[in-house]
Amino acid sequence: MTFEYSSAPESKAIVTIDPVYKLFIGGKFVAPKGGKTFTTINPATEEVLAKIAYAEKSDVDKAVKAAQEGLKVWSKMAPSERGKYLYRIARIMQERAREFAVLETMDNGKPIRETRDIDIPLSAAHFFYHAGWADKLEHAGVGSNPKPYGVVGQIIPWNFPLLMLAWKVAPALATGNSVVLKPAETTPLTALLFAQVCQQAELPAGVVNIVTGDGATGAAIVNHPGINKIAFTGSTDVGKLIARSVAGTDKGLTLELGGKGANIVFEDAPLDETVEGIVNGIFFNQGHVCCAGSRLLVQENIQDELLEKLKRRMSQIRLGDPLDKNTDIGAINSREQLEKITELAISGDTEGAERFSAACTIPAKGFWYPPTFFTGVTQAHRIAREEIFGPVLSVISFRTPQEAIEKANNTPFGLSAGVWTDKGSRILWTAKHLRAGVIWANTFNKFDPASPFGGYKESGWGREGGRHGLAAYLKGAK
Ligand code: NAP
Numbered sequence: 001m002t003f004e005y006s007s008a009p010e011s012k013a014i015v016t017i018d019p020v021y022k023l024f025i026g027g028k029f030v031a032p033k034g035g036k037t038f039t040t041i042n043p044a045t046e047e048v049l050a051k052i053a054y055a056e057k058s059d060v061d062k063a064v065k066a067a068q069e070g071l072k073v074w075s076k077m078a079p080s081e082r083g084k085y086l087y088r089i090a091r092i093m094q095e096r097a098r099e100f101a102v103l104e105t106m107d108n109g110k111p112i113r114e115t116r117d118i119d120i121p122l123s124a125a126h127f128f129y130h131a132g133w134a135d136k137l138e139h140a141g142v143g144s145n146p147k148p149y150g151v152v153g154q155i156i157p158w159n160f161p162l163l164m165l166a167w168k169v170a171p172a173l174a175t176g177n178s179v180v181l182k183p184a185e186t187t188p189l190t191a192l193l194f195a196q197v198c199q200q201a202e203l204p205a206g207v208v209n210i211v212t213g214d215g216a217t218g219a220a221i222v223n224h225p226g227i228n229k230i231a232f233t234g235s236t237d238v239g240k241l242i243a244r245s246v247a248g249t250d251k252g253l254t255l256e257l258g259g260k261g262a263n264i265v266f267e268d269a270p271l272d273e274t275v276e277g278i279v280n281g282i283f284f285n286q287g288h289v290c291c292a293g294s295r296l297l298v299q300e301n302i303q304d305e306l307l308e309k310l311k312r313r314m315s316q317i318r319l320g321d322p323l324d325k326n327t328d329i330g331a332i333n334s335r336e337q338l339e340k341i342t343e344l345a346i347s348g349d350t351e352g353a354e355r356f357s358a359a360c361t362i363p364a365k366g367f368w369y370p371p372t373f374f375t376g377v378t379q380a381h382r383i384a385r386e387e388i389f390g391p392v393l394s395v396i397s398f399r400t401p402q403e404a405i406e407k408a409n410n411t412p413f414g415l416s417a418g419v420w421t422d423k424g425s426r427i428l429w430t431a432k433h434l435r436a437g438v439i440w441a442n443t444f445n446k447f448d449p450a451s452p453f454g455g456y457k458e459s460g461w462g463r464e465g466g467r468h469g470l471a472a473y474l475k476g477a478k
């Protein structure tokens, strides 16, 4: 006998979405000079949620000037006072957590279970954590007289809209910088709600400025001479473009880019727990995760047993309405991203890998992709090399630990990895030989504001979070 779940939708009543949003500059919502707008949709229903102001170069210029004014006030303030504002913001985010969670789910397509339990609480945690550092920077091991860069330009992607904002804004403010931030085109709404939180917290005008727009808006931030540092999270291609633009200037730069994380399962791993870790590693947030465990490296003698268990587990994953509290997998963030995932998965078929997809009912409207894995994947296949950024796992087998390391490191990226084994010594040995910024042992996709996050090679430069993340916002600090 099977028990069906009744739907348990979260109410949208807590959220008020304005028909049109302006730019947040100098503590006020202001219309863009050119009067242009674009729309943001709910990717689960394709319904238009709001019109969003499009910031052109002149609007970015205005935001940078406002940030320079904000900086004067912010940099004169006692660090402990700056800390109080960050605590206030963190508390308001907690108070308004449900509102943020519902809005994020509507604008992004990710399940309410994740926004409610992960994105929003972690965002508040980043503000709490950094609030504590604001008046203790001399003790952070980053030099005796740490100084902020000044005005920081921050550009973020659509996969964790509020969380990426928190990762960027909280350390920048704690270290005494002011900010011009651009959210992604498809997910601007929680950043604009955050702007309201800044007003509610009575943050001095110009300390945080939010300009909405597209890649050209981002480029205008990168190239503005009044910006002292760029912090970017997004694709490796755009990261490379930015690195080229910033080269030869005295702007600071941190880049958090793509990944192709190896989740390595040794023959002595506890298989049921490992299956949970594999599912969390690749299907969390529809696989739109830079540090996803998108390559499963499994020791050959346990592959069949592990994949049987994985198939059984995948058949229980519920795909559908992101606002339903039972939903595990929500909508793909955009049609464009769905096309990218579909194209890469088809290359898996044509290059000879074998596909398994969970049998899910795909809703009639919106953008969806069923949880999928490929076996028979070789190192040369595109699905083994390129970031899919969707719920698609490539399974590759190995025989010896040495072979696992060689395969895991055979990638232009170096962001994350996982190790599953019963032996502590094997965890340490494997971690030592992996070229990845974050390595999880017998778990996956765990985040904490105190833990630095970042990559090697084409996964980026610099770290976010922890003491290392503070250094990235302090001039000359290491
Ligand atoms: P993306 O195209 O690079 O976009 C990221 C941000 O940059 C967006 O705000 C985008 O604006 C903006 N942008 C686009 N072109 C620009 C330009 N020429 N100059 C300045 N800014 C520009 O990446 P995405 O497709 O949104 O995000 C997915 C990628 O991000 C994946 O590769 C993923 O691995 C990576 N990511 C990395 C991390 C990490 O921490 N390492 C975290 C999350 C995501 P629009 O929104 O208008 O395109």
Ligand code: MG
Residues within 6 Å of the ligand: 040, 041, 042, 043, 106, 107, 108, 186, 187, 188
């Ligand atoms: Mg949207």
